[in-house]
Amino acid sequence: MSFDIAVDHRIGDRLIHLRAQAGAGLVALFGPSGAGKTSILNMVAGILTPDSGRIAVAGETLFDSGAGIDIPAARRRAGYVFQDGRLFPQMRVRANLLYGRHGDAPLPFDAVMDFLGIGHLLDRWPATLSGGEAQRVAIGRALLSGPRFLLLDEPLSSLDPARREEILTVIERMKRDLAMPMLYVSHDRAEVERLADQVIAL
């Protein structure tokens, strides 16, 4: 079992309710905007606390309201790629990539540079990157933090079609080479059909 999620959470007058169990590979969380997909990812990452429920990834319980378990975000080892990149603006690309560096990274630094083709960007400031470059750096930063699983929040949404294809290829390669549970949020049916091994509809 890769992702085992049973959560209830109220934001304002909206109720997020999910019961899902997923196998290996890339699991797509699919649904219209406003369905709470990003909130689910935030709960799995530990930056949003569900009102109640249980979250386990690859057999490890990260949150269980009944048992009083709530592992802090910093210790969940989630490789979270945000929709908007969220690179740290006051650090160059190199410092961004190394921010969460962890010995257990699935790929060493040089391999990540080659894999994502970002070796030539290391001395740049995030503000000077194109959308596609920034998203690749964000993926690299997540991979180098030694994640045990990946959370991808519409990583293509801010990109033009040519850049989309580029990042899609990267994600397909990660899926093939890393053998890591991946939870992928999208509202695009074509994207989901191409990438997902399993779909959770929201």
Add this chain to the structure above:
Amino acid sequence: MILSADEWGIVALSLRVSLVAVGLMLPVAFTFAWLLARSRFPGKLLVDALIHLPLVVPPVVTGWLLLLLFGANGPLGRLFEQMLGVSFMFRWTGAALASAIMAMPLMVRAMRLSIEGIDHRLEQAAQTLGAGRWRVFLTISLPLSLPGIVAGLVLGFARSIGEFGATITFVSDVPGETRTLPIAIYSALQMPGAESAVTRLAIISILLSLAALVASEALARRASGGRTNHVL
């Protein structure tokens, strides 16, 4: 323009008083700014109002309150005397304290604004990368609020250099101890034939304030690395 030894002494005293005032107020103001920007607690409105008091009440009143609290018989004055051996009455330390209190609201405001402007989502991103509370604070929150800290320091310094009312009320006009630039200018104006001294000291005051302003521009530019703070 040539200053007399006495006048150089006044400039040096003003700088010392202002730098000590702003330096000591920095951690205090940042802590207040952080609390006001980030936390909710009972009495927050009252704390906010008290911090802003020196900005809105007449400086003479602030000076009088300082006299009551930090004077030789004031509760805090006695505490400082006993605990640290620091007394304020008629001393430059008192001038620095008055300056610090008068500068506080401006410093807190500038810092609070920049702390409120920090994108909380960047701090969350740092958390998911394994950073604990302190690392997030030191590597993300603090650097991102740096322009506000610099602005607060410069505003506070400029306010301190110009401080008059609270200081003269609290620690009077003692040459060599509390006679800072504005007080020296005022005293010189009371004496016949000191017009040239007034002119020299006034020019020095203007130059100091301009230098602080230019320095702040340069620092702010460096602090933000000539970049905008946008994420992408």
